[in-house]
Amino acid sequence: MKKVKHLIHRYPRLIFGLCMAFVLVIVAVLAPLLSPYNPYDLSDDMMVGPSAAHWFGTDKLGRDILSMILYGSRTSLIIGISSAMIAAVIGTIIGAIAGYLGGKADLILGEIINIFMMIPSFFLILIIVALFGSGLFKVMIVIGLTSWTGNAKIMRGQALSLRSRTFVKASEAVGENRMKILIKHIIPNGIFPIVSNTTMGIASAILMESSLAFLGLGDPNTVSWGQLIANGKAYLTSGWWISFFGGIAIIYTVVAFFFIGDGLNVILNPKIRNVTNV
Amino acid sequence: MKADKMQSFAQDMAAEQIEKAQEIRKSDKTILQVTSLKKHYRQKNKRNVLVRSLDGVNFELKKGECLGIIGESGCGKSTLGRVLIGLEEATAGEILIDWEDINDLKKKNRKELRRKAQMVFQNPFDTFDNRIRIGDILTSTLKLHDIGKTSKTRKQIVLDSLKQVGLLPEEDFFKRYPNELSGGQLQRISILRSMLLKPEFIVADEPVSMLDVSVRAEVIHMLRRMAEQENTAVVFISHDIATTRYIADRIAVMYLGKIMEMGTANEVITSPMHPYTKALISNCGDADPRHKMEPLKVKGEPPSPMNIPEGCSFSDRCPYATDRCRSEEQTLHDFKEDGHLVRCRFALQHN
Numbered sequence: 001m002k003k004v005k006h007l008i009h010r011y012p013r014l015i016f017g018l019c020m021a022f023v024l025v026i027v028a029v030l031a032p033l034l035s036p037y038n039p040y041d042l043s044d045d046m047m048v049g050p051s052a053a054h055w056f057g058t059d060k061l062g063r064d065i066l067s068m069i070l071y072g073s074r075t076s077l078i079i080g081i082s083s084a085m086i087a088a089v090i091g092t093i094i095g096a097i098a099g100y101l102g103g104k105a106d107l108i109l110g111e112i113i114n115i116f117m118m119i120p121s122f123f124l125i126l127i128i129v130a131l132f133g134s135g136l137f138k139v140m141i142v143i144g145l146t147s148w149t150g151n152a153k154i155m156r157g158q159a160l161s162l163r164s165r166t167f168v169k170a171s172e173a174v175g176e177n178r179m180k181i182l183i184k185h186i187i188p189n190g191i192f193p194i195v196s197n198t199t200m201g202i203a204s205a206i207l208m209e210s211s212l213a214f215l216g217l218g219d220p221n222t223v224s225w226g227q228l229i230a231n232g233k234a235y236l237t238s239g240w241w242i243s244f245f246g247g248i249a250i251i252y253t254v255v256a257f258f259f260i261g262d263g264l265n266v267i268l269n270p271k272i273r274n275v276t277n278v
Numbered sequence: 279m280k281a282d283k284m285q286s287f288a289q290d291m292a293a294e295q296i297e298k299a300q301e302i303r304k305s306d307k308t309i310l311q312v313t314s315l316k317k318h319y320r321q322k323n324k325r326n327v328l329v330r331s332l333d334g335v336n337f338e339l340k341k342g343e344c345l346g347i348i349g350e351s352g353c354g355k356s357t358l359g360r361v362l363i364g365l366e367e368a369t370a371g372e373i374l375i376d377w378e379d380i381n382d383l384k385k386k387n388r389k390e391l392r393r394k395a396q397m398v399f400q401n402p403f404d405t406f407d408n409r410i411r412i413g414d415i416l417t418s419t420l421k422l423h424d425i426g427k428t429s430k431t432r433k434q435i436v437l438d439s440l441k442q443v444g445l446l447p448e449e450d451f452f453k454r455y456p457n458e459l460s461g462g463q464l465q466r467i468s469i470l471r472s473m474l475l476k477p478e479f480i481v482a483d484e485p486v487s488m489l490d491v492s493v494r495a496e497v498i499h500m501l502r503r504m505a506e507q508e509n510t511a512v513v514f515i516s517h518d519i520a521t522t523r524y525i526a527d528r529i530a531v532m533y534l535g536k537i538m539e540m541g542t543a544n545e546v547i548t549s550p551m552h553p554y555t556k557a558l559i560s561n562c563g564d565a566d567p568r569h570k571m572e573p574l575k576v577k578g579e580p581p582s583p584m585n586i587p588e589g590c591s592f593s594d595r596c597p598y599a600t601d602r603c604r605s606e607e608q609t610l611h612d613f614k615e616d617g618h619l620v621r622c623r624f625a626l627q628h629n
Contacts, residue, residue, distance in 0.1 A: 173397045188409060
C-alpha cells in the first residue's frame with residue numbers, strides 16, 4: 001500500500017493515465033457482460049433521454065447508447081492504438097535515419113516524407129475503402145500508413161539536433177558504428193515527442209475512423225463511437241445525449257493516453273525524473 | 279692509477295651516453311605527422327565564400343609528448359582537434375598516424391583508428407548519454423574493441439581503473455548515471471574512457487575550461503599521469519596559457535588557421551619571438567600583484583577566416599608590419615636553429 005502511494009506520488013500522471021486506460025481496456029474486454037442490452041437490438045423506446053432503464057438514453061432506432069459505447073470502445077481502441085503504433089514505428093525509423101545521416105539520405109527521405117504529406121490521406125483512405133471494401137483491419141493499416149509523416153518530421157528534427165551533441169560525437173570518437181548510435185543514442189533520446197505525438201495519433205485515428213463511419217464507409221457490422229456521433233449529429237437539438245456520450249468517451253480515451261505519454265516522458269528522461277524527485 | 283680511473287670513468291660516461299641516446303631515439307618515435315593540413319568550409323547560403331579554418335598546418339608529435347595548442351577563439355584549434363582524430367575530413371594535406379595515412383586507416387579499419395586516436399571533449403556534461411550508467415558506458419567501450427574476454431573481466435577492468443583515478447567507491451560510480459556526477463568527475467571518466475583503449479595519442483579539446491577552477495588541477499594531473507603511464511602523446515588544445523604551459527612540453531601558437539610560433543613550452547612563453555605571441559602572452563595575468571605588466575596593445579579584432587589578409591595573416595594588426603609583410607607570405611622558420619619555429623621575417627630584429 002505504501003509502495004503504491006509512493007508510486008502515485010512519484011509519477012502521478014502516468015499512474016492516473018494507466019488507471020484510466022486500464023478501465024478502458026476492462027470495459028472493452030468485458031463489454032458483453034457489462035452492457036445492459038445488445039447494442040444491435042432495436043426497441044420501441046426510441047429517442048429516450050437518460051433514464052433508469054437506459055442510463056445514457058437511446059438513439060432514433062431505440063438502441064441503448066450505453067451498450068453501444070461499451071461495445072464501441074473495442075473498435076476505437078483497436079483502430080486507435082494499432083494505427084498510431086504503425087505510424088510511430090515508420091515515422092521514427094525514417095525520420096531518425098534522415099536526420100542523423102543527413103546528406104543524400106536526408107534529401108531522398110525528406111522528399112518521400114513530403115510526398116506522403118501531400119497525399120490527402122483521407123481521400124486515399126476513401127479510395128482504398130471504395131476499392132477493397134471496408135473492414136477494421138484495412139482501415140487500421142491505411143490510417144497507419146498515411147499518418148506517419150508528422151512523426152517522421154519530429155524525429156528528423158530531433159535527430160538533427162542530437163547529431164551535434166557531444167555524446168554522439170564522443171560515441172563516434174570511441175568507435176561505435178552509425179547504426180548502433182542511431183539505435184542506442186539517437187532514437188531513445190529523441191523519442192519523447194514521438195510518444196506524446198502518438199497519443200495524439202491515437203485520438204486522431206479514432207476521429208478518422210469516426211469520419212469514415214460518418215460517411216457510411218466504416219465497417220457497418222461494428223459499433224463505433226464515430227458512428228454514434230455521426231448518427232446523433234442530426235438530433236443535436238432534440239436528442240443531445242446521442243452524440244454527447246460518444247464525445248465524452250473519445251475525450252476520456254484521449255486524456256488517458258495523453259497522461260500515459262506525459263508520464264512516460266518524465267520516466268524516460270532522467271533529467272526531468274530527478275527534478276520531480278526533489 | 280689516476281689515469282686508469284679517469285679512463286674507465288670516461289668509458290662509463292660514453293656507455294651512459296649511448297644508452298641515453300638510444301632511449302631518446304626510442305622515445306623519438308614519431309606518432310603523428312601533420313603536413314600542410316587544410317580544412318576549408320563553404321557557407322551554406324554563400325557557396326563562393328571560403329572559410330579557411332585550417333590553412334596549412336605542419337607539426338609532428340613524438341611518442342609520449344604533450345603539444346599544447348593555444349590561440350584565440352576562432353583560430354581553428356578545435357577544428358584541428360576534430361580533423362586530427364578523423365571526426366572531420368581534411369580538405370587537403372596529410373595526417374600520418376604511426377606512419378599510416380588517416381584516410382587509409384579509416385577505410386581499412388575504423389576501430390583501429392579509434393584505438394590509436396582518442397579525444398576528450400570540452401563539455402563533460404554532454405559527453406555521456408544521460409540514460410546510460412557510467413559502468414555500462416565504460417564496459418561497452420571495452421566490448422566494442424574486444425578488450426577483456428567476458429563481461430566479468432571487463433567489469434573488473436573498469437572497476438580497477440575507476441579506483442585508480444580516485445573515483446571511490448568504485449562500485450558506486452559504476453552504477454551511477456552521468457547526470458548525478460559533477461563536471462570534474464565526468465571529465466575524469468571521459469579521460470578514463472579514452473585511455474581504456476591505450477591510444478597512441480589523445481586530443482584534449484579544452485578539457486578543463488568548463489570546470490570549476492578548484493578541480494582543474496586535479497583533472498590536468500590525472501590526464502598527465504595517465505598519459506605518462508601509457509606513454510601516450512597528448513594534443514592539448516586550450517586558450518589558457520598558464521595551464522598549457524604547465525602540462526605541455528611544446529607549445530604551438532595558432533592564428534587564423536596557421537601556426538605562428540612553435541617551440542618548447544618555456545621558450546615560447548618566456549621568450550616569444552612572434553609579435554602575435556608576444557601580445558598574447560603580455561595580456562595574460564600574473565599571480566604576483568607587484569609585478570608590473572605592460573600589456574601590448576594590438577589594434578582591431580582578428581579578421582574573419584573568410585577574409586584572411588594577404589601576405590602574413592597578422593600583418594593588418596602587427597605593429598611592426600611593413601609592405602613586404604602585407605604582400606609576401608612568410609613560412610615557419612627556425613631562426614636560432616634550436617627548434618623554435620617562428621612565422622615572422624623580423625623575428626630576430628625585434629628581440
